[in-house]
Amino acid sequence: MNPSDNLKQIVEAALLAAGRALNLDALQALFDEMERPEKKVLRQVLNELAEEYRGRGIEVVEVASGWRIQVRKECSPWVSRLWEEKPGRYSRALMETLALIAYRQPITRGEIEEIRGVSVSSNIIRTLLEREWVRVVGHRDVPGRPALYGTTREFLDYFGLKSLDDLPTLAELKDLDSLDRELELPDPDDEAVKALDGSGEALAAAAQEEADNQAEVAASLGQAAQEIHEEA
Amino acid sequence: MNPSDNLKQIVEAALLAAGRALNLDALQALFDEMERPEKKVLRQVLNELAEEYRGRGIEVVEVASGWRIQVRKECSPWVSRLWEEKPGRYSRALMETLALIAYRQPITRGEIEEIRGVSVSSNIIRTLLEREWVRVVGHRDVPGRPALYGTTREFLDYFGLKSLDDLPTLAELKDLDSLDRELELPDPDDEAVKALDGSGEALAAAAQEEADNQAEVAASLGQAAQEIHEEA
């Protein structure tokens, strides 16, 4: 390969391989004295390269320490993803905190700490707020007016839930087997029924009783609500 | 910037910026799900790039861990002057050991020594492991449970190979049948045999004696070798 014929290729290759900017002296130093191109020739070559890169993903720029080839701004949103960090895992403490907020909302940090038996770091709360899975829904009217946390629509969307009722009840959670079964099958409504089916006579009876209670409460409240409705 | 219009620019910029080979999955991961190009489209783009780079100082090559852009061999005399230090040459012992691991994997150090006829220094194995060209892939189920070595993807990448199938073909062993034929005839070079053919009992006795000598020498040499070996 004759360097004068392929000056442009050599300059391009050197700039790409160097991983840093090269000034004209550094580019000249690539060549033997006999074949060393003049600086104005190198400058010309660099301009030609810059011209050829028009409309490409890279560009030749002159910076303080010389010339370098870099990714064009237009491409950087995509190229930047090369360095996107692999998401890690959330800590157990965070998961427990999130679960308690989901099941016991509105709830204060102190109440979460009481149930978990350990303190909840501010980091965890901040992470959950930043992720927009929880939000402050109010303040408890006690000294210090601690924030009350609740879950968000984003939380439901992320976990593919229509409403919090799609989550298994605590009773179902207690039974590990039914939980496992439930999580393998997508339909939570069916599963809740199955869980009841599977847990024996006593539980079925208890559930029935509970259902009756709920129905009663609902009925009386319903009446109240009906009145409101009519009023509206 | 619309990614579908500028797919080639993005792919080129990513390969140049990554500083390592990128496979099709990694290239796809640069794009949002909605705009993600199919693998065959990416393959097409890579081929187009390779075509455009013809006659340039760089080239697109496919290696074991994906596609990468590298400075062409033709430019290396100039480009290599960017670095003061020249890359070290690897010793023949190291290259032979590496070749045996590449072609005969999985293989133990003892098996390498048997074929090479000399011991393999721990240094060589360590260097190969440190360079991540070889790794321990298991242990042979014999006394001592020696490590079995195999080559890595880094090995293939370093030598610009897509897979082990791309290794240069190993020479075939010559048929030993021709050796049997040769046996029918006395070895013309062997003076002793010639002498034996032409002479009587006395010569035969002399030959016998010579053979005995040789056997004794062999025995003592063997023992000496053994001692040196043990001493080492």
Place this chain on the structure above:
Amino acid sequence: MSEAAEKITGEQEPVPQQQEMPFAVVEGEPQYTLPKDLYIPPDALEVFLDAFEGPLDLLLYLIRRQNLDILDIPLAQITAQYMEYIEMMRELRLELAAEYLVMAAMLAEIKSRMLLPRPQEEEEEGEDPRAELIRRLQEYERFKQAAEDLHGLPQVGRDVFPVQVEVPHRQVERKPPDVDLKELLLALRDVLKRADMFSRHHVTREPLSLRERMSRVLEAVRPDRFTDFHELFDITEGRDGVVVTFMAILELLKQTLIEMVQAENFGPIHVKAATCHESQ
């Protein structure tokens, strides 16, 4: 029998007194001194210092130097030359790997077997004493070649160079971890187990939508101004939705998280978040 050989074999525990051994036996004559017309090229000593990768490599060199095929090894000649080299290395006090001596022994043994009239049974087996050596030489030569081929491949940093360009407008996002619903539920189960919450019946039966609604109502009301009671209901949700909202309001009242005010009988009901009783 040679003097040197006698000396070695005569000892109980033969010590390698190798400098007195014949370095070669040529046509039955042991040789003690290096012939002046040895086939050693002038730079051979240099070559010896670092060029050979063991006895097989040395033998290959000796064979190839004469343009011979491995299959036609002139054993006597090669053996003699091999011994000469070994002797020379010893004289130069080069550190001699044990493998070289083992090979010397092997060559001597093969040679002696070839000198012997082959017994009948061995003839039938048809095993050339050289066969094993030839096999090893061939095998070694293949990999010696393979190593050279490998060395000839383009190597990163020697023949080809990696490229790396800057991304000046790098915008790296940190992706949040993914969470599986199951992980969330398992975490809850564990924390509740620890807190023994399962034992509390009213907790286990509470519909979760009520709690969700409590959050929503609480968010809708402000501590600094009143919200119309009706605004808390979304009649498009239908009867069930209204009931749940109502229950949520009752529960919030019970927990004193909200306050309700009715200025006059049948007047509009107003709701606000519990007033601030700052202790500070």
